[in-house]
Amino acid sequence: MKKMMKSSLFWLLLVTIGLLAACTNSDKEDATEREVTKTEDGKVSIEFWHAMSGTGQESIDTIVKGFNESQDKYEVKAEFQGSYEESLTKLRGVGGTKDAPAITQVFEVGTKYMIESGYIEPMQSFIDKDNYDLSQLEENILNYYKVDGKLYSMPFNSSTPVMMYNKDAFKAAGLDPENAPATFSEVIEAAEKLTKDDMKGFSMLTYGWFFEQLVATQGGLYVNEDNGRSGDATEVLFNGAEGLNVFNFLDTMNKAGTFGNFGTNWDDIRAAFATEKVAMYMDSSAGVAGAIANAPFEVGVAYIPHADEVKRNGVVIGGASLWMSKGIAEEEQEAAWEFMKYMTTPEVQAKWHLDTGYFAINPAAYEEESVKAKWAEYPQFKVTVDQLQDTVPGLATQGALISVFPESRQQIVTALEELYQGKDPQEVLDKAAEGTNRAIEIANKTKK
Structure with missing residues (x-):
């Protein structure tokens, strides 16, 4: 109980400070004037802050390794930041600056705070620029992170x-x-x-x-x-x-x-x-x-x-999503976007679903043979997906x-x-x- 009360007081303080910080973000250094962080072999390097421990962290590390080996332009560094609250405290200190991580995982009830913080670049900016097809992703998961038809973050670990x-x-x-x-x-x-x-x-x-x-x-x-x-x-x-x-x-x-x-x-x-x-x-x-x-x-x-x-x-989706930082170099944002697209592929989502039990945000993952085999052994997994897909879209x-x-x-x-x-x-x-x-x-x- 004391831990939950502490968390509530933390959140009210974070909202107050974060909103004040949003007012000053415009005074910070222009991202176009910053140097891009690169590896020794010339890859654009970005940080991915997350709050997953145990099997979740192990799965993330494997997925990140797969992305880094799949191309030669970008390198993602996954960094565990503790709990959601601890990660947000750290983000508050660097949000809107060149020191901010390119990607931060934030739990679903932090959505409104993040939108108003001034720290983030809406996903919709890159979706429109890249003509990315959102229809391939699970509608009842996307709906939570959409406001006025705009997607602000990329769903990640989703549950109901x-x-x-x-x-x-x-x-x-x-x-x-x-x-x-x-x-x-x-x-x-x-x-x-x-x-x-x-x-x-x-x-x-x-x-x-x-x-x-x-x-x-x-x-x-x-x-x-x-x-x-x-x-x-x-x-x-x-x-x-x-x-x-x-x-x-x-x-x-x-x-x-x-x-x-x-x-x-x-x-x-x-x-x-x-x-x-x-x-x-x-x-x-x-x-x-x-x-x-x-x-x-x-x-x-x-x-x-x-x-x-x-x-x-x-049901309403729970879990967390991935947010792209505003104020970092354009090449770093592009690296973050490429990684997020990689994360939504059926193969990666199938692995994430089987490793952790979270939903696949790309339902094509459920057609992967590995998932079919798991569902055949444990039909209980399919019930969770059926409930999500049977959900009636609406404000509730x-x-x-x-x-x-x-x-x-x-x-x-x-x-x-x-x-x-x-x-x-x-x-x-x-x-x-x-x-x-x-x-x-x-x-x-x-x-x-």
């Missing part, structure tokens, strides 16, 4: 939530393991049948992202101004009917004793599933491989549930844009914790809305 469940537990409870519950009431009913002394029926990480998704799949908006996409949002909408549906859904199971509260740590809830302390739970699509590998039972993967009275809209599933999203997520975390302590769903939801509205007001005043 899914519902995972214990097929063996379903069989034992008399439930159909091939047909997971699809609506809130169906999940509530199944959770009651699955709950026993050592196992809860359902759980969800105490994390704002899942709440956002359960609102969006009902067609609900998170904030006004068309989810912040037609103008700066001034107030939240998540405490309306759709948000209350989500809180009532969780409250019903919590009061019935069929909900397992495993806190805010991803490892804890995943361990609870693997050790059969919970039969159904929400996770990221990027967690499917780990769940299958760690569970001593057959794992099912299903679409996230939705309120009974609405049709499923789908495009996702909200606010510069203080991490702070808002912390407000939702607090509301969920109070809900599980027995407080009224509407009361705690309204409190989260008030807190987010204050943060939005401060951010909007700072911007002006």
